Amino acid sequence: MKKEIGQLSDSSVKLSCRNLWKLYGPFPERFAQESQLRQALNSGREFTALRDINLDIRHGEIFVVMGLSGSGKSTLLRCLTRLVEPSFGEVLLDGAPLTSLDAQGLMNIRRHKMAMVFQNFALLPHLTVAENIGLPLKIRGSDTAEINRVVPEMTALVGLSGMSQRLPHQLSGGQQQRVGLARALAGDPELLFLDEPFSALDPLIRRELQGEVIRLQSRLKKTMIFVTHDFNEAVRLGDTIVIMKDGKVVQTGAPEDIVANPIDDYVGSFVAGVDQTRVISCGRIAIPAKSSAYAVTVDDRAKIVEVADLVANSNGPVGVVDQSGHVSGEIDATTVLRMLASGSRERLAS
Amino acid sequence: MDSIPLRDGGLFRERRFGVAVAIALVLVLISTMVPAAAVYPPAWKLPLGNMLTTALEFLVEHISFITRAIAQVVQAPLVLASGLLANGMEIPFGNTRIELPPLSWAGIAGAVIWAGYYAGGFRLALLQALGCAYLLLFGQWNGAMLTLASVAVCVPVAVISGLLVGVLAHLRPKLNTWLLAPGLDIMQTVPAFAYLIPTLLLFGFGPVAAMIATVIFAMPPMARVTCLALNQTPVEIRELAKMIGCTERQTIWRILLPSVLPSLLVGLNQTVMMTLNMVIVASMIGAGGLGFDVLRALRQLDIDRGFEAGAAIVAIAVMLDRQGVAIAHLARPAEALRSRRWVWIAPIGFIIAMTLLGAEFGWLQNFPRELRFSTGGVLGDAVRWINVNYFDTMEALRVFVLSYLMNPIKIYLTTTPWIITLGFVAIGAYLIAGFRLALLSVFAFGFCLVDGLWDKAMITLYLCLSATVVATLIGIPIAILAARFDGLYRATTVAVEVLQTLPSFVYLIPAVMLFRVGDFAALLAIVAFAITPIIKFTMTALRAVPADLIEAGRSMGCSKSQLDRYILLPIAFPTILLGINQAILFALAMVVITALVGTRDLGQEVYMALTAADPGRGIVAGLGLAFLGIFIDRLFQAGVAGLQRRSHVNDGIGYEPVPSEVK
C-alpha cells in the first residue's frame, strides 16, 4: 500500500481512501496487519459494512455517495471523518494520512477543516438560530468579534436573516436544515460532509434546498461529500457519483457516464427512474458531422432538454460545437425526439 | 402474580416445575423434623450489628475531628439561611452585637408570588398567594421558613453531586452497572433513619447530620435523570460535538447537558421534593421545623395543631412542586433567568425594601398576631365527634380488616418455619425469573435471618402485603373509572401528581387521628401513600391501549365492562403489575415512618437503634429493608419483562427507547 500513497501526487485530489474496510463484530477497532483482517473475514462472526473501498475526491467537487438502505453509505462517510474508526485501510486528507492522527490532531482537523450536515439536523434545542450557527466558532475559541461578523453573514447566506433569534422548534424542517447548512459553513471548512441532509424533508422543500446547495457551491467551491439514496438528487448535484451495494463500490463516474452506461442491473434500476434528457448532453449523442457549416449550432455540454426547442424548430440537423468553437458533430430532430419520448415514458411509468 | 409464568400452562409440563415441587416437599419435611429449621436459634445469630457498631465507633474516635471540622464549615450556609429566613442573626461588631432580624414576611411572600407569576402566570401567582396566606394566617410561617432554609441549603448540594454522579455514570458505563447504579438503589431503599445514625455520630448532633442524610437521600433521582437523559441524547448530537471538535469536557458541559436541560429540570424538581420529604423527617428528630411540630402535636393528641402544621407541609410541597413544574416548562429556562436581570433584581429589591421598612413598621417584620387565627379546636371537636358517634362503624371496619385480612397474613408469615418461607420464595423467584434472582432472594431473606431480624422482617412484609392488597383493591377500580372519562382522567392525574409530592409523613396524621396508634392506623397510612402509583400506572396503561383494539372490541359488541375485562385490563396488565411493584416499594419506605406510631417491624428496629444511638443495629435493619425492596423490585421487573416478551405488548410505559448505536 505504501506505493499507492506515493501515487497521490495529483494535487487536485482533496480526500481519498485506500483499501478501506469496516468490519462490525468482536474485533479490535483497527487491524494492524492485513493478515488479521483476513482472519477476521473468515471468522464467521463478522459483518462487513465496507469492503476494500478506494476513492479519490477532487478538490471543489460535489462527490455523491449513492445506494440503497444498508449499503454502507453512512458508514463510509463516517469512516472518512473517523467518526467511525475504519477497521483497515487509509484515509488521506491532502495526501496526509488522517487515519494515523491522534485524538488531538483529529480534533484540530475537525475544528478547522471539516463540517457535517445531519439527516435530522442535530440542532441544539436550547440555542437560537444565531447561537447554533456560531457554535463551531465558539468551540474552536474564536473571539466574539469574529463570531459577530460571521454569524449574520451565514444567516443571510442561507436566507434566514429575520429569524436569528428563533429557537429550532419554531422553525420548519426546511428552515432547520438551512440552519444546519449555515452552521456547517460558519467555520469555513474545506470539506463538507452531508449525510442524507434532505431525506427528512418533503419533495418541494428538498428541491429548493438542492438548488440552495448548487447556488452555495458555485460561490464557495467547497469539497462536498454528499450521501443520498435518491438518484435524481445524486444526478442533480453530483460532479462524481459513486454507487454502493453491500459495502462495495459498484460504479464510479460522472452522472452522465452512469446514466448513459449503467454497469449492471442494480445501477440500471436507478438509472431507469431518471429523465435522461436532463442528464445527457448533446456531445454524447452527436453523430459525426456531415457538413462543415451549420446555420444553427449548440454547445456540446448543453443538456438535450435545453436544446430540444431549438433542434425541433430548425430545418435539418443542428451542429454541435465544442469549447473551442469547433464543430464536432451534429444532431437531428429525430434523435432528440426519441430521447424525449423515452424520457416521458419513464416519467409516466415511475 | 403467581400466575405469571403459568398462564399458558406450559410450566406445569416443564421438568423444573417438578423439581421445584420436590424440593418444596423436602423443605416441609425438614422443618417438621429439625427444630432449628423452624425457628432460627438465637445462638446462631451473627453479631453483624455489633461488629458494625464497634467499627464505626473506632472510626468516629479517629476521624471525627475531621468530620466535625467539616460539619463546622457546612454549618455556615445553614446558619445563614435559617438566620435570613427565620431566626435572625447576631453579628459581633466591636464590643457590641448587632441583631439582624430575619427577612420580612411581606418581602418573601411578595417574591414568592412574583416567582409564581413569572413562571406560571396569574394562576400560579394566585396559588402562591393562597399558600403564603395560609402559612401566615395560621401561624406556620416560622416553621415553614425553617424548613425552607434546610431545603434551600440541601438542594444545591444534592443537585450538583447528583449531576456529577450522573455524568460519571454516563461516561463510564461499566462503573455504572457495577458500582453506581446498585449504590443509588441502596441509597434510595435504605431508610434514611439508618444512615442518620452514623452521620450523627460522625458529624455531631445537629442540623448538619440531618443535612448530609438529606443529601444522600435526595441525590439519586438527580443522578439517574442526568445519566438517563445523557444516554438518550440523539446520536447525531454526539456526532456533531465530535465534528465541531469538542473536547470531552466541552461535549458534556456545553453540548449535551444544556440540550437535555428540560429533563434535568424535572430531576431538579424531584430532588426538591425528596429534600422536602427528608427535611420533614429529619426535623422530627430534633432539627426543628414543621415535621417536629406535627409529631409533637400528634403525641399530645392535639389534633388541631397537628392538622394545621400538616397542612402547612402540604402547602409548601404543593407550592414548591408547582413552581418547579412551571419553571421546567419555560421555553428557555436558563436563558430566561440569565438574560433578564430584573427577574432577580425586582424581588430581591422588594425583600430588602420590606425588611428595611420593617425596622420602622413592626407589622412588616412580624406578621401581626391579631390577624392570626386557628381552627381553634373545631377540628379536634370534629374528630372527637366522629370518634364518639361513629365509633361502632369504625371499630367494625377495623376489626373486619384486621381479622379477615391482616391477621391471617400475619399469622401465616410469623408462624411458618423460616426454611419453608425462604425456600418457597426462592423457588418462586427461580420459576419466575431464573437462578440469579433466586440467589438474590436467599441473600435478602437470609440476611434478615442470620441477623436475628426474621420476625421483624415478616411483620414488615405482612404490613406491606396487607397494604398492597388493600391499595390494589381500592386503586384499580378508581383507575378504571378515571380512565373512562376525559375530565375525570385529567383531574385524577393532577391529584395523583400532587399526592405524590407530599412528604410521606403527612399521610400518618389523619390515620392516627381517627384510629389512634396501631397496626390498622399504620395500614391506612401505608395504603394512602402506596395507592398513588397503582392508580397512576393503571390509568395510564388503560389510556395507552391502542384505539384500533378498542374499536375492534366495540365492533364485536362489547359492553363497557366487557371492554375493560376482555381487552383493556389484559393489555394493561403488565403495566398494572409495575404499578403494584411501585406500591410495594412505597409501602416499604412508609413502614419506617409508621414505626413512629408503634408497629413492630424493621422500621421500628431502625427507629429504636436511632434512639439508642446504635449505628450498627440501625444499618443492619436498614440494609435488610433495602435488600427486601430490591429483591421485590427485580422480581416484578423480571416477571413483567417475561410477560411482555410473551405477549409482545408494548404500552409505552415500561418501554424505554433504546439509544440507537452510532452507525
Ligand SMILES: Nc1ncnc2c1ncn2[C@@H]1O[C@H](COP(=O)(O)OP(=O)(O)OP(=O)(O)O)[C@@H](O)[C@H]1O
Ligand atoms: N454499530 C453497528 N454494528 C453492527 N452493524 C452495523 C452498525 N452500524 C451499521 N451497521 C450495519 O452496516 C450496514 C451499513 O450501514 P449504513 O448505516 O452505513 O447504511 P446506509 O447505507 O447509510 O443506510 P441508510 O440509507 O439506511 O442510512 C447496515 O447493514 C447496518 O446494519
Ligand SMILES: [Mg+2]
Ligand atoms: Mg445512512
